Amino acid sequence: MNLDRVSNEEKLNLCRKYYLGGFALLPFLWLVNVFWFFREAFLVPAYTEQLQIKRYVQRSAVGLLFWVIVLTTWISIYQTHRAQWGEMGDYLSFTIPLGTP
Amino acid sequence: MLCEGIGGEKEAEAAGKMAAVEEEEEMGSSCSWRMRGVAVVLLRGLLLCALVAGSGWCNSVERKIYIPLNRTASCVRLMNATHQIGCQSSMNGDTGVIHVVEKPEDVQWVLTDGPHPPYIVLLDGELFTRDLMDQLKESSRISGVAVAIAKPSPVKGFSPASKCPNDGFGVYSSDYGPQYAHCNNMEWNPLGNGLFYEDFSFPIFLLQDENETEVIKQCYQTYNLPRNGSVPQYPLCAMQLFSHMHAVTSTVTCMRRTSLQSTFSINPEVICDPLSDYNVWSTLKPVNVSTKLNSTEKVVMVATRIDSHSMFWNVAPGAESAVASFVTHLAAAEAIHKAPNVQSLPKNIMFTFFQGESFDYIGSSRMAYDMQKNKFPIRLENIEYFLELSQLAPTNPSVFWMHTDPLSQRNLSDQINTMLVALKNSTAGTGVEVREISSSQALPPSSFQRFLRLKEIPGVVLADHNTSFQNKYYQSIYDTSENILLNYPEWLSPEEALDHVTETAKSLAEVATVVARALYQLAGGSGSTTAIQADPKTVTRMLYGFLVRTNNSWFQSIIKADLKGILENEPPPYYIAVSKPVNATYLVHYVLANLTGTVANLTKENCLSSDGDLYEYAWVQGPQDPNSTSSRLPFCVRSAVHLSSAISPAFELREWGSTQYSTWTESRWKELHARIFLVASKQLEIITLIVGIVILIISFIATYFINAKADVLFATPQDSGAVAY
Numbered sequence: 077m078n079l080d081r082v083s084n085e086e087k088l089n090l091c092r093k094y095y096l097g098g099f100a101l102l103p104f105l106w107l108v109n110v111f112w113f114f115r116e117a118f119l120v121p122a123y124t125e126q127l128q129i130k131r132y133v134q135r136s137a138v139g140l141l142f143w144v145i146v147l148t149t150w151i152s153i154y155q156t157h158r159a160q161w162g163e164m165g166d167y168l169s170f171t172i173p174l175g176t177p
Numbered sequence: 178m179l180c181e182g183i184g185g186e187k188e189a190e191a192a193g194k195m196a197a198v199e200e201e202e203e204m205g206s207s208c209s210w211r212m213r214g215v216a217v218v219l220l221r222g223l224l225l226c227a228l229v230a231g232s233g234w235c236n237s238v239e240r241k242i243y244i245p246l247n248r249t250a251s252c253v254r255l256m257n258a259t260h261q262i263g264c265q266s267s268m269n270g271d272t273g274v275i276h277v278v279e280k281p282e283d284v285q286w287v288l289t290d291g292p293h294p295p296y297i298v299l300l301d302g303e304l305f306t307r308d309l310m311d312q313l314k315e316s317s318r319i320s321g322v323a324v325a326i327a328k329p330s331p332v333k334g335f336s337p338a339s340k341c342p343n344d345g346f347g348v349y350s351s352d353y354g355p356q357y358a359h360c361n362n363m364e365w366n367p368l369g370n371g372l373f374y375e376d377f378s379f380p381i382f383l384l385q386d387e388n389e390t391e392v393i394k395q396c397y398q399t400y401n402l403p404r405n406g407s408v409p410q411y412p413l414c415a416m417q418l419f420s421h422m423h424a425v426t427s428t429v430t431c432m433r434r435t436s437l438q439s440t441f442s443i444n445p446e447v448i449c450d451p452l453s454d455y456n457v458w459s460t461l462k463p464v465n466v467s468t469k470l471n472s473t474e475k476v477v478m479v480a481t482r483i484d485s486h487s488m489f490w491n492v493a494p495g496a497e498s499a500v501a502s503f504v505t506h507l508a509a510a511e512a513i514h515k516a517p518n519v520q521s522l523p524k525n526i527m528f529t530f531f532q533g534e535s536f537d538y539i540g541s542s543r544m545a546y547d548m549q550k551n552k553f554p555i556r557l558e559n560i561e562y563f564l565e566l567s568q569l570a571p572t573n574p575s576v577f578w579m580h581t582d583p584l585s586q587r588n589l590s591d592q593i594n595t596m597l598v599a600l601k602n603s604t605a606g607t608g609v610e611v612r613e614i615s616s617s618q619a620l621p622p623s624s625f626q627r628f629l630r631l632k633e634i635p636g637v638v639l640a641d642h643n644t645s646f647q648n649k650y651y652q653s654i655y656d657t658s659e660n661i662l663l664n665y666p667e668w669l670s671p672e673e674a675l676d677h678v679t680e681t682a683k684s685l686a687e688v689a690t691v692v693a694r695a696l697y698q699l700a701g702g703s704g705s706t707t708a709i710q711a712d713p714k715t716v717t718r719m720l721y722g723f724l725v726r727t728n729n730s731w732f733q734s735i736i737k738a739d740l741k742g743i744l745e746n747e748p749p750p751y752y753i754a755v756s757k758p759v760n761a762t763y764l765v766h767y768v769l770a771n772l773t774g775t776v777a778n779l780t781k782e783n784c785l786s787s788d789g790d791l792y793e794y795a796w797v798q799g800p801q802d803p804n805s806t807s808s809r810l811p812f813c814v815r816s817a818v819h820l821s822s823a824i825s826p827a828f829e830l831r832e833w834g835s836t837q838y839s840t841w842t843e844s845r846w847k848e849l850h851a852r853i854f855l856v857a858s859k860q861l862e863i864i865t866l867i868v869g870i871v872i873l874i875i876s877f878i879a880t881y882f883i884n885a886k887a888d889v890l891f892a893t894p895q896d897s898g899a900v901a902y
Contacts, residue, residue, distance in 0.1 A: 167437070175421055175423055
């Protein structure tokens with residue numbers, strides 16, 4: 077969808093939907109929100125709904141950052157420690173590489 | 178590489194063929210097309226030609242680069258409750274420059290001096306020792322080892338097994354005879370270097386064919402040999418070994434992963450399988466297998482193992498460790514069945530052939546477990562005596578040793594003495610002598626120990642050794658027919674050799690006679706035993722079949738028609754493996770059925786449908802019809818031979834970390850193969866790669882400019898054509 081052809085109300089509506097949707101453990105919605113509405117929130121000339129859009133984008137960015145930190149930490153711990161965890165490591169895995177502990 | 182393996186080649190060939198057909202069709206139909214159509218088809222045809230040519234080219238490049246080694250055996254990964262043993266390569270195979278090590282000094286080159294690591298060591302069979310392998314194991318400059326089989330076998334002996342075989346799974350432990358536990362009292366296999374139980378991080382292959390070894394050495398001498406002190410130059414002769422193993426760590430880990438995969442994965446991948454097969458057993462008087470034997474009925478149990486192993490997968494000749502003794506056992510079973518009035522003996526005799534004994538007693542621990550849990554027609558209480566035939570190679574003079582358990586001597590001395598006396602009495606008139614061992618010596622590794630763990634049963638283990646093993650090649654690649662002195666004159670045809678009575682056969686037949694007579698007495702037979710005689714002719718046929726070639730007229734005539742594919746011009750491997758039953762089990766089964774069964778006068782249909790609880794019926798191929806060259810005279814054999822599962826109770830109970838039962842598993846793998854080729858230096862490889870990338874980039878740039886200036890370069894023909902017309 078091209079944001080240039082959408083009314084400001086519609087933009088705010090969309091941005092809010094993406095922001096709220098992100099709370100359903102869907103950090104990718106926040107990611108999309110941040111990238112998609114960044115221009116609208118910070119770069120284009122001011123309009124009435126912009127303040128709210130800005131707020132949603134900022135909050136989405138914070139949520140996204142939180143998720144990035146959590147996932148990066150977990151993935152690095154998992155990758156480096158899976159073999160040591162033994163049985164628990166196997167139960168936490170969906171696929172286990174062949175021929176490695 | 179463009180295409181790899183036979184699969185790749187075939188696909189490419191098929192693609193080539195299809196492309197050719199398509200091209201012809203298009204060419205045929207294109208005649209009516211306009212000029213432009215023709216041009217397009219021509220272009221497409223050119224492309225297809227390139228494809229066809231490409232596939233052929235790819236095929237021959239593969240062949241031009243690599244020389245595959247076809248007669249090899251690989252060391253694979255096995256696991257028990259706590260450890261992994263064996264070898265593995267990386268996923269894409271391990272490559273290294275070949276260095277031939279024929280003298281112990283040669284190894285310095287690969288460990289320190291050579292400038293082209295990593296190396297693959299081509300090791301002379303005589304040098305395949307613990308010391309040298311330990312040195313190689315510690316070095317980071319080694320990417321693999323290829324062992325050339327030594328011919329003749331190493332004089333000083335070689336055994337990759339441990340000094341105390343099946344330690345911890347026998348009867349002696351801290352609770353029962355702690356002074357005998359862990360071979361404190363006697364090191365049974367002093368030559369055992371334990372290489373089999375080591376974990377190597379590089380692949381080890383066995384080269385079984387001398388010609389192939391010669392080809393590799395030739396390649397080495399041409400390219401890799403340092404000349405007059407100067408370092409050899411690229412290209413160098415290299416070897417690539419593939420033996421990537423899927424399982425890792427231990428049986429606990431790999432079985433857990435396998436079972437996890439099977440619970441939720443759509444495409445479950447098994448990564449290891451328990452070593453398992455079947456025990457073969459039969460009784461003198463048929464036993465109903467669907468009920469349990471009355472506790473008043475007594476059975477004399479005879480047992481041997483029918484398996485062995487070596488460091489290499491599916492290479493397990495086991496002549497002395499298994500074959501000589503189970504052949505003796507089979508001959509004794511035949512002798513008893515042929516003796517008069519044996520069906521009226523007060524006690525029954527059970528002939529038992531255990532599989533997987535060399536892996537912590539898989540077969541016997543399972544049967545003993547089943548007997549204890551009342552899952553077997555015979556119970557532990559029914560066993561009156563237990564006679565085990567351990568390693569029985571012919572010795573000169575023919576002296577065999579009766580091993581007994583020093584601890585059960587206290588309570589069961591009468592019964593054990595009865596057994597010893599019966600064996601001694603039976604030697605009269607034969608050239609065999611049997612002697613007792615010192616009363617303070619523990620039992621050698623034997624299946625009997627697994628029964629003794631559950632119940633005090635009077636038992637004797639008959640073996641060719643007094644103290645430690647006589648066998649110099651226990652569980653190794655060299656435990657072949659030569660190890661039990663089985664020789665045939667060279668001029669004999671295979672059929673003549675089958676019936677040629679060797680000295681080994683005569684001597685084992687005498688042992689079988691002694692065993693059969695002793696069993697007759699132990700089963701309560703009171704008459705004269707002189708009529709009981711094992712036939713040296715049967716023994717020699719069995720030795721030939723089990724140790725020289727299974728594809729002989731006798732084996733052909735006694736097996737089912739659908740099993741004739743298992744017969745080969747070489748002896749079967751006696752490794753238990755994970756598929757079941759293995760060929761060795763089939764052969765023992767049918768030989769036992771033939772020697773102890775009777776011919777039932779039934780048609781094929783009746784024969785196949787009359788399998789019951791007492792007897793097993795087999796419709797076998799029969800001998801060659803003398804009146805015709807192609808047809809056979811099949812017949813029906815009725816015998817009391819049965820198979821029983823030989824999978825460790827640990828897997829039945831899902832106790833993969835068990836210390837009571839064998840937990841050996843074998844990893845799965847995708848491929849095991851080896852090949853040699855010439856490698857170029859790293860610089861040359863990098864230069865080739867860079868030139869390739871540069872050409873690619875240039876072609877991109879060229880294409881861009883040609884595309885940009887297309888209107889200038891390709892003036893449209895329609896325009897000029899229109900003007901001309």
